[in-house]
Amino acid sequence: MKTLQVDARRLLCPMPVIRLQDSIEPLPVGTEVKIVCTDPGVINDIPAWCRINGHSILKINQQDDEFHITVRKDNDD
Amino acid sequence: MTRKAAALISGGLDSLLAAKAMQQQGIHVEGINFFTGFCVEGHTHAIRKKDKAKPKRNNALWVAEQLGIKLHIIDIVEEYKDVVINPKHGYGANLNPCLDCKIFMVSKAHQWILQKGFDFLVTGEVIGQRPMSQRKETMPIVANESGAEDLIVRPLCAKNLPPTRPELEGWIEREKMFDFSGRSRKPQMALAAEYGFDDYAQPAGGCCFLTDENYSVKLQDLWTNRGAKKYDIDDIMLLKVGRHVRPSQAFKLIIAREEGETRFLSGYRKQFQSIKTVSHAGPLALVEGATLNPEQIRQACAIVARFSKGKQADQVELSFSPANGEPQSLQVKPMPAHEIPQSWYLV
Ligand code: SF4
16 A cells, blocks of 8 residues: 655644644555654654554654654544 | 533643543543644744753643543634734733634534534633633623534533533533632642642643733734734744844844754745854844845844854854855854844844
8 A cells, every 4th residue: 555645844743743634534544654744742742643543653763853754544433 | 322522622731621521421522622823832842952851742632642532633723813813802911812712713613513423512711710711701702602602511610600501401410510710720730630630731821822922022023014914824933933133124033042943943944034154153043024135134144143153253254045045155243232222122
């Protein structure tokens, strides 16, 4: 399945979370989304959002000042 | 049948308790959190190094996690402009349009519950807690103008208010709600302890930057000098960062105060004219306003040099870059502190 890419660079929290939330909503369960962010706050916020909504964090990578986070949609309710 | 309620979650203690009180009565609760662009949440913590030690968690997400509920974060930045620019009920002590803001948020949340098939709304308001928006007289105004009418339950002060439809229908019991009022936080703290919550956020003042005097001064300055009450999301983010110095109506400088701010402001270099010291360590500054003429460029550079390590030097080399253009190099004498009138500083 194709991984959807979301660019949330330069956005401050909670905007990256909103971008992720809104892009995940229409997708089928099992889809992976990779979001790229620069606000270090996402390291806490995106995992928290995933725990609340029952999705999984597959990977978190830091490359220079960027955070690359891969999330899998596990829940559709 | 399990009744469903949407709770307005700000991230503070009151909304946490209000939602919990409804869960205790067997209600299925989900949270709604509105993002206006002015929310105090995270931003400045993420930017300024000195705040690095503070937890950068998003309080609304944290609250939802404590409650084990879903949280829907709704971006209202665009629609909210009208609330900030033309508040029908006016502003509070600063540029905070609290009553209009409440009406707007409740009406959005009301539309949301209608769309999603939820039964009622929950807020953490307490009568008398905030001078403008949480008075007994304003509650019917919110109910009425938002269209939510008797579907707004305020569990923390419900016993001081007329019964709502969820009470009259028997979905929830009035007796199991509370009669808090006024500014004391003690009853909330006791209830938090009873529910087993600690480590909650206790925001002072309001939930957003519009209650902040310094912030409001900068926003007003932006409107005055633009000749129109207008803003976009970048404007309101930049008002949270740096030292703002306005030498003339034509432009102002946003000067980073430390490394974290420099990094943040550098993300805007393509959109704004910018100035950076070259010969000495110094801050990055953005120019907000008109395209500068050569004289203004020299003046702006002299001001920025004043905030660099070369402030005592005879000459400081700086680089001035047009928005998305080729940088030019300049040598200037830093402007002495006493030549920068206090009135130029927007604090
Ligand atoms: S403090 Fe800000 S977010 Fe809270 S009610 Fe007032 S204007 Fe709205």
